[in-house]
Amino acid sequence: MTTNPHLLDRREAVKALLEDRSDLLVVSGLGSSSYDVFDAGENAANFYLWGAMGGAAMIGLGLALAQPKRPVAVITGDGEQLMGIGSLLTIAAKKPGNLAIIVLDNGHFGETGMQMSHSGLGSRLEVIAGGAGFHSVSDIADFEGIAALRRKLRNFDGPHFARIRVSTAHVARALPPRDGVFLKNRFRGHLGLPVN
Amino acid sequence: MADLATADDVTSRDWPLDIYKALKAAGVSQVCYVPDAGHSRLIQLSHGDSAINTTVLTTEEEGVALCAGAWLGGDRAVLLMQSSGVGNCVNMLSLLASCRLPFLTFVTMRGEWAEFNPWQIPMGKATRGALEIMGVTVLRLERPEDAEEVTSAAASLAFDSDQQIAVLISQRMIGRKKWTEAK
Ligand SMILES: Cc1ncc(C[n+]2csc(CCOP(=O)(O)OP(=O)(O)O)c2C)c(N)n1
Numbered sequence: 001m002t003t004n005p006h007l008l009d010r011r012e013a014v015k016a017l018l019e020d021r022s023d024l025l026v027v028s029g030l031g032s033s034s035y036d037v038f039d040a041g042e043n044a045a046n047f048y049l050w051g052a053m054g055g056a057a058m059i060g061l062g063l064a065l066a067q068p069k070r071p072v073a074v075i076t077g078d079g080e081q082l083m084g085i086g087s088l089l090t091i092a093a094k095k096p097g098n099l100a101i102i103v104l105d106n107g108h109f110g111e112t113g114m115q116m117s118h119s120g121l122g123s124r125l126e127v128i129a130g131g132a133g134f135h136s137v138s139d140i141a142d143f144e145g146i147a148a149l150r151r152k153l154r155n156f157d158g159p160h161f162a163r164i165r166v167s168t169a170h171v172a173r174a175l176p177p178r179d180g181v182f183l184k185n186r187f188r189g190h191l192g193l194p195v196n
Numbered sequence: 197m198a199d200l201a202t203a204d205d206v207t208s209r210d211w212p213l214d215i216y217k218a219l220k221a222a223g224v225s226q227v228c229y230v231p232d233a234g235h236s237r238l239i240q241l242s243h244g245d246s247a248i249n250t251t252v253l254t255t256e257e258e259g260v261a262l263c264a265g266a267w268l269g270g271d272r273a274v275l276l277m278q279s280s281g282v283g284n285c286v287n288m289l290s291l292l293a294s295c296r297l298p299f300l301t302f303v304t305m306r307g308e309w310a311e312f313n314p315w316q317i318p319m320g321k322a323t324r325g326a327l328e329i330m331g332v333t334v335l336r337l338e339r340p341e342d343a344e345e346v347t348s349a350a351a352s353l354a355f356d357s358d359q360q361i362a363v364l365i366s367q368r369m370i371g372r373k374k375w376t377e378a379k
Contacts, residue, residue: 027265047268052291055261059291062265062273065226065249084261086254094251180295184268193270196298196358 007167008141010104014075015040016146017102017164024153025063025187029056029076031111033104037075038176044190047183048176054083057101061091064099067191071153073100078119079109085128091159092133100153100160101129106168114168129161136160211369212237214343215302219274222351224300225249226266226273228259234304234370235276256281260288264297272355275301279308279323279364280316289330292360299332299360300350309367323364332360340369 014036018026026046028037033056034048047063049056060074081088081103091099107120119125126139140146140162149162177183185195215238219227227242228251229235242250249271253259259275266273277285282303292299306313307320319326324334333353337346346363353359 025269049291051294052261052264052288054257055264055288055291058258058261059265059268061251062226062262062267062271063269064265065251066266066269066271084258087258087261089254090251090258180291184295184297187268188270191270196356 004167006141007106007165008143008146009169009171010036010106010166011039011171013104013143013146013164013166016143017073017075017150019150021045023070025067025070025072027056027060027063027072027074027076029053029074029080031077031080032106032171033076033080034176035171035174036104039174042176044186046176047187050178050180053080054087056080057084057087057091060099060101061087061094061096064096065094068096068098071098071100071156072096073102073153075102075104077110078103078105078107078125079111079117081125082118082123088129088132088134088161092129095159097156097158099158100149100162101134102149102160102162102164104166105163106166108168110168124163126161126163129163134159134161138162140164209340210237211340211343212241214340215347216241218344218347218351220245222272222348222355224272224274224351226251226262226271227276228253228262228273229276230254230256230259230278230281232276232278232304233373234278234365235302238276238302256284257288259301260285260299261291263299263301264291264295267297272298272351273300275299276304277301278304279306280319282323282326282362283319286326286330289327289332289360293331296358297360298354298358300354301362303362303364304370305364305367307367310372311367312373320367327362330360332362335361335363337363337365338369 263273307316
């Protein structure tokens with residue numbers, strides 16, 4: 001497979017997006033997206049998924065509704081979002097101003113051997129998001145776009161949907177903790193919530 | 197009217213209101229659902245309550261993930277669905293087991309009592325099994341007068357003891373489907 005040299009490096013893109021993140025809460029989709037978010041800086045306000053494919057955006061919605069004063073970003077892959085494509089409709093209908101769904105779109109199912117995804121085969125997630133009812137939709141292919149998205153994350157005028165076009169180029173391994181109970185308690189602890 | 201009541205009438209007791217009151221007492225502040233006729237009253241109550249964030253879903257597994265996110269953010273959430281939706285949830289339930297997340301769902305049963313639609317039977321029969329293989333504890337609500345107590349016990353098991361709980365509401369209690377002929 002050839003990689004497009006003009007596409008963003010996913011690690012660089014996520015690092016730029018999470019720069020000066022302050023009170024941002026992040027849910028990351030299984031596989032590469034979780035590795036990217038971890039690589040950008042370990043943080044108790046990160047909830048890394050290692051499974052629950054298709055569920056990242058809805059976890060973000062439940063969290064955004066529970067924490068309306070905190071900005072929430074879901075950072076996930078095109079394959080992961082495709083499996084939960086209906087959740088874009090659910091989120092658009094609910095309109096949480098503090099939620100952003102950010103898809104790192106490499107057009108492939110990277111984790112499972114780089115098979116082409118529907119996105120790679122022509123489906124346009126940002127158009128689907130617009131049709132679902134998102135008013136704030138961006139299609140990002142450079143760092144200026146990422147800087148603009150970073151500002152949007154703070155405006156509480158969402159829900160925002162962003163597709164970030166990223167390269168399929170290989171990135172080094174970076175594995176976040178896998179223990180779900182630990183991640184849950186750490187995340188809730190960060191919010192000042194008690195352990196049961 | 198009471199003397200004319202038959203087994204297929206929806207019971208005169210407003211048991212969805214009892215569930216609603218028990219959920220309020222348990223501190224539930226998010227309700228999500230894929231509609232079912234048997235849940236219509238509870239859905240209505242929840243939409244009518246400004247202290248409850250009510251979310252309509254496109255598929256039931258969205259609700260499993262939504263309830264998980266709600267708990268991460270400090271909210272108690274409940275998923276309402278009919279038995280056919282349980283099959284849609286199976287893999288997403290692994291999220292709850294992996295993170296030991298509280299979960300409470302109310303499932304209106306189809307395919308188990310005076311069912312007229314054969315297409316409801318297979319999933320109705322498999323509902324309990326599908327939940328149990330994923331580690332969800334199944335409680336049954338068979339009698340309207342138990343609604344408040346069962347809900348309250350289920351909420352404690354879920355939110356105080358980190359359990360995944362499904363309350364199956366018997367089809368007998370919901371009553372036969374009524375057809376309104378559009379002419
Ligand atoms: C329900 C379910 N089906 C299939 C898989 C296998 N799987 C793991 S990751 C993945 C693809 C992820 O693709 P994408 O979200 O685009 O991530 P990336 O390309 O960034 O790795 C698949 C299919 C799974 N984990 N769960």
